[in-house]
Amino acid sequence: MSRLTLLNLALLTALGVWLFWRGELAAPPTTEASSSQPRYHIENLRALRTDAQGQPLLRVTAAAADYFDGGAATLTQIEAVGLSGDAAPWSLNAPAGSMMAGDQRLLLHTPVKGAGRWSSGEAFTFVGSEVWVDDTQRTFYSSQPLTLDGPTRKARARGFVANFDGTTLKLTQPELSYVLEN
Numbered sequence: 001m002s003r004l005t006l007l008n009l010a011l012l013t014a015l016g017v018w019l020f021w022r023g024e025l026a027a028p029p030t031t032e033a034s035s036s037q038p039r040y041h042i043e044n045l046r047a048l049r050t051d052a053q054g055q056p057l058l059r060v061t062a063a064a065a066d067y068f069d070g071g072a073a074t075l076t077q078i079e080a081v082g083l084s085g086d087a088a089p090w091s092l093n094a095p096a097g098s099m100m101a102g103d104q105r106l107l108l109h110t111p112v113k114g115a116g117r118w119s120s121g122e123a124f125t126f127v128g129s130e131v132w133v134d135d136t137q138r139t140f141y142s143s144q145p146l147t148l149d150g151p152t153r154k155a156r157a158r159g160f161v162a163n164f165d166g167t168t169l170k171l172t173q174p175e176l177s178y179v180l181e182n
Contacts, residue, residue, distance in 0.1 A: 058135065071099075072099060076096050079091065080133045082164035083165070090164065093114055097109055104134070111127065113125070113126065122151065123151075125149050127146065139163055141161040154177045155175065
């Protein structure tokens, strides 16, 4: 063999070893071990999000949370409470939720139930499906149908956006009905 052929063979071997070491030529892990088994399991999760001044913005609790390789997570029996100081203008509950890897949003899965307040202070109950809890925007939102039910008014809408602190509630294509007092 010529010296050039031996040098090329040595370079190819070194490249192969380097790629194998980086994991690019290694056999992919089985999907059973990497996707179905969590890396961490946490029970009775409690998380509190505060602003730069230390004021509470969002409290999330879950009966259990499973974190997977890559950063995805699933949660069960979730409560997400939007906070404004000591007040809690929004409270949402869901049987399950998930977070995608690298995302700062939590998706609450159907059925999502909860409570909130109109700007007048009147309380209402909330029923919806697939609600996002967006930490970066500090909002709850959904593009799925929902209902709001209170003592003097009811609303149905195709979606909504609400701030954690309860200062804004925007309904998409709302249908409102009011109880008129005599």
